[in-house]
Amino acid sequence: LIIPSFKExxxxxxxVFEDVRDCKDGKAADYIPQLARVDPDLWGLSVCTVDGQRFNLGDFEKIYTIQSTSKPFTYAMALDLYGSDYVQEYVSAEPSGEGFNEICLDDNNKPHNPMINAGAIVTSSLVKPELNLADRFEYMMNIFRKLSGGTYVGFNxxxxxxxxxxxxRxxxxxxxxxxxxxxxxGSCLKTILEFYFQLCSIETxxxxxxxxxxxxxNGGVCPITGEEVLDDVSVQHTLSLMLSCGMYDYSGQFAYKIGLPAKSGVSGSILVVIPNVMAICLYSPRLDKLGNSSRGLLFMEKLLKKVNLHQFDSD
Ligand code: GLN
Known part of the structure; x- marks a missing residue:
């Protein structure tokens, strides 16, 4: 795909951003008071191309926690450190067909994939287990900072x-x-879960x-700084799983209609990756029944009607 003109x-x-502004479908997460208190009308969008062109709309500076959108990054970091053979000994790469926090394992007693809670909790246990919790957290934060090109990454x-x-649960x-x-x-469950909650509580x-x-x-190279943060093979595996499992139990539908690797989080953000072209980040707190941002999904559907971003589009 070639975007004919960035301006266009x-x-x-x-x-499309204005067109879906009135969408009030769904309900913001309220399982913790900090998420329940967020203004559900917030609507932000950012675009970042692989050559570093960017633009932002609406509430793009509103700070929120990354929640489940940490999962692909944690997975990519684990792959980078230990390779996919080792990581796949612990976490499979198959859609689960169940909700994101379902208590289920596959036939080999492994979590189905790293994009749901079970898989993400195990993936968290793989990253730098030899370090104490403080150093582990710092290790991850440093990578998140590099991924964001040194822009804003904090902790709530x-x-x-x-x-x-x-x-x-x-x-x-x-x-x-x-x-x-x-x-x-030798893993300590309490430590693993604390680490997992911390990764969900990173804010940006x-x-x-x-x-x-x-x-x-951009294959693991930050478009803003040019720094190689993740190995391209790790990124490739991660994007495959975002395509098949990134949108909870809507992943199949999303891959069918939109055809792009994506990951959503319970605070209302959706990351959409158009490989070798750009990324889109959407933020709108009201979620549908499956846990994806309703307005974010509507935006993607309407955008795809106007521009062919689907990976399997033949134009
Ligand atoms: N903190 C949430 C959980 O672990 C994150 C899940 C999500 O974003 N879907 O349950």
């Missing part, structure tokens, strides 16, 4: 504390997986989040 593309995006301690205090998942030997030997804004996704679009 920007105009199209602006039109209130969200972290809330996530930790309403974590029965994730603890249940954790114990179920511990019983089934899903973690590397559309304009920075989009650069992280732009780094995935």
């Amino acid at each position: 593309f920007k105009k199209l995006v602006e039109e 301690n209130s969200v972290y504390l809330s996530e930790k205090s309403v974590a029965d 994730n603890f249940a998942l954790g114990y179920y997986m511990k019983e089934n030997d899903c973690f590397p030997k 804004k559309c304009s920075a989040h989009c650069i992280m996704a732009g780094t995935l679009a």
